Structures are given as structure tokens and as C-alpha cells.
Amino acid sequence: MAKKLVVGERAATLADLAMQVADCPPPIPGANEIAVEVVSAGVNPSDVKAALGAMPQAAFPRTPGRDWAGIVREGPADLAGLTMFGTGGDLGISRDGTHAGWLVVHRDAAVPLPTPMTPLEAGALGVPFVTAYEGLRRAGLPGPGEVVLVAGANGKVGQAAVQIATTLGARVFGVARRHSTYIGHASASVRMIDTASKEIATVLRDETGGHGADIVFNTVGMPYFAAANQAMAKCGRQIFIATQSREVPFDIFTFYRGQHTYVGIDSLALDARACAAILHLLLPGFESGALRPFSVARTDTYPLVRWRDAYAAVLDGASQRIVLRP
Numbered sequence: 111m112a113k114k115l116v117v118g119e120r121a122a123t124l125a126d127l128a129m130q131v132a133d134c135p136p137p138i139p140g141a142n143e144i145a146v147e148v149v150s151a152g153v154n155p156s157d158v159k160a161a162l163g164a165m166p167q168a169a170f171p172r173t174p175g176r177d178w179a180g181i182v183r184e185g186p187a188d189l190a191g192l193t194m195f196g197t198g199g200d201l202g203i204s205r206d207g208t209h210a211g212w213l214v215v216h217r218d219a220a221v222p223l224p225t226p227m228t229p230l231e232a233g234a235l236g237v238p239f240v241t242a243y244e245g246l247r248r249a250g251l252p253g254p255g256e257v258v259l260v261a262g263a264n265g266k267v268g269q270a271a272v273q274i275a276t277t278l279g280a281r282v283f284g285v286a287r288r289h290s291t292y293i294g295h296a297s298a299s300v301r302m303i304d305t306a307s308k309e310i311a312t313v314l315r316d317e318t319g320g321h322g323a324d325i326v327f328n329t330v331g332m333p334y335f336a337a338a339n340q341a342m343a344k345c346g347r348q349i350f351i352a353t354q355s356r357e358v359p360f361d362i363f364t365f366y367r368g369q370h371t372y373v374g375i376d377s378l379a380l381d382a383r384a385c386a387a388i389l390h391l392l393l394p395g396f397e398s399g400a401l402r403p404f405s406v407a408r409t410d411t412y413p414l415v416r417w418r419d420a421y422a423a424v425l426d427g428a429s430q431r432i433v434l435r436p
Contacts, residue, residue: 112211120163144185150233151208152177175208179233194220197236198382211436219382231403234431242270245349254279262329269294311340
């Protein structure tokens with residue numbers, strides 16, 4: 111019998127979280143649905159926060175998890191036996207999610223596994239790449255030669271944004287707290303800025319002939335808000351996906367004189383079918399090797415019975431992808 115995680119109610123801390131490993135019998139999919147045997151399910155910070163009750167839209171009881179890869183066991187004949195993957199802002203939030211042996215989704219929520227990618231890798235890329243692409247799309251995808259600054263470039267969303275931007279021909283600058291070098295894949299060199307010795311805006315202005323950043327992808331929010339504003343070009347766009355605190359100093363004069371645009375992205379608002387549509391757009395990049403999934407080490411994969419260790423690693427800020435293997 112396959113198993114699933116079930117969280118019954120909100121908890122203040124991970125130690126207080128009463129999540130159970132329960133039986134998960136094979137489901138019966140409805141019309142245009144597929145039953146997937148899950149083989150890989152990434153653990154995102156939002157999964158842990160939702161399980162702890164930090165997401166007001168999260169329903170209880172339910173199974174957490176947004177990212178997945180697995181084998182279609184039941185459903186339309188043309189998909190039977192295929193290895194597919196996906197993600198969704200509704201999964202693990204308003205409906206049962208992916209930290210389980212079985213998952214039922216609409217057929218349009220599943221994406222075929224690209225040839226170079228393993229199921230383990232596919233189960234760990236959904237949220238970061240969907241968030242990165244949606245942010246860049248909403249801000250206006252960068253063109254060749256445009257300047258993109260990624261704050262938090264070595265985080266997973268940051269790395270995905272760097273990959274997509276460099277694939278599109280953008281000139282990318284990066285900022286990261288823990289590393290002075292970029293640790294991910296890219297289609298061009300990434301200029302990392304050492305904030306301990308240099309101001310972000312000074313570097314951007316000096317190295318772009320005074321132009322600055324056409325797009326700032328701010329994955330951290332408040333800590334880089336002021337510096338990013340100073341670094342933005344005329345008509346620059348800044349993307350936000352998270353923040354450590356809600357209040358920031360905001361200079362309205364600089365905002366309207368710079369003709370700036372702020373873009374807010376909440377990936378929870380994208381359901382599994384909307385996320386699959388984005389992943390389909392990214393497939394050619396993965397198939398060609400221009401885009402690459404995150405590597406997943408064996409030491410960073412956990413069976414469901416060790417869910418607490420996996421969740422704790424994510425809460426502790428693991429730089430690597432943490433994956434459950436139902």
C-alpha cells in the first residue's frame with residue numbers, strides 16, 4: 111500500500127506539527143484526469159509554511175506538496191505509462207498535494223518528461239522555474255542586451271531567473287549573501303556583485319555606461335529594495351516574490367521620475383493547469399540543454415517516513431533541493 115502525508119491542523123513550530131503517514135490507496139481518476147504514481151516530490155519553503163498554517167488559503171486536513179514527477183497509471187489511453195511532471199499553486203494548499211504515493215490531476219496539468227531530464231530532477235524544478243518565468247513574463251521578457259539584476263541569484267528561483275534571462279540574451283548581474291560566485295547554470299557569464307565592498311547601484315551604473323538595470327528580479331524583497339531602486343534604469347521593472355518584512359522605505363519621487371514598474375508574483379495563484387502551460391513553454395530550453403534542472407543528491411532525498419528531516423532541512427535554508435521519494 112502506498113503512503114501519503116496528512117496534516118490535520120495548524121502548528122506553531124515544526125516540532126509541534128502533527129503530520130501523519132497514512133495509507134494512500136490507488137485513486138480512481140475522473141473524466142480527463144490521470145492517476146499518477148509519484149516517484150519524486152520536491153519540498154519547497156511554501157510547502158512547509160503551508161503545513162504550519164502560514165498560508166491563509168490552506169485548507170485542513172490535507173496532504174502538502176506542490177512539485178511532482180511520476181508515472182501515469184490510470185487515465186486517457188494516450189497518456190498511460192508516460193512519465194510526466196508538474197506543479198501547482200492549488201496542490202497542497204486548497205486540495206491534496208504531491209507528498210504522497212498517488213496524485214490525481216487534470217491531464218492538462220501534466221507535462222511530458224524531457225529526454226535529458228530524470229524524474230528525480232523533474233520533481234524538484236516546478237515552483238522555482240514557474241515563478242521565475244511568470245515574473246519575467248509579467249515584467250516583459252528581457253531581450254538581447256537588456257540588463258537584468260537578480261537579487262538572491264543563488265537561490266533556486268534566482269538561478270531559474272538567471273537561466274531564463276541569459277537564454278534570452280540578457281546581460282545578467284547577480285547578488286547573493288553566501289557566495290561571491292554564481293553557483294548555477296547559465297547560458298552566459300553572470301557578473302556577481304560583492305556587496306561587502308561595493309554598492310549594487312554603483313556597479314550597475316559603472317558597468318552599463320550609467321544605464322542601470324532594465325529588470326530587477328528581487329527574490330528577497332526588503333533587504334534589497336532600496337539598493338535595487340537605485341540601480342534601476344529609466345522605465346525599469348522590479349519583480350517581487352517574497353520579503354523578510356513588509357515595510358520598506360518608498361521614495362515616490364524616485365519611482366515616478368524613473369517611470370518604474372513594480373510587479374508582484376504569487377505563484378499560489380497559478381493552479382496546476384496554468385503552471386503546466388508555463389512548463390510547456392520552457393520544454394524546448396530543457397530539451398536543448400539551454401535550461402537545466404537542479405541536481406539532486408542522494409543525501410538530499412528522503413522517504414515519506416523521514417518527512418520531518420526533509421522539512422527541517424528546508425526550514426534551515428538548505429541551498430540544495432530537498433526531495434521526497436514516496
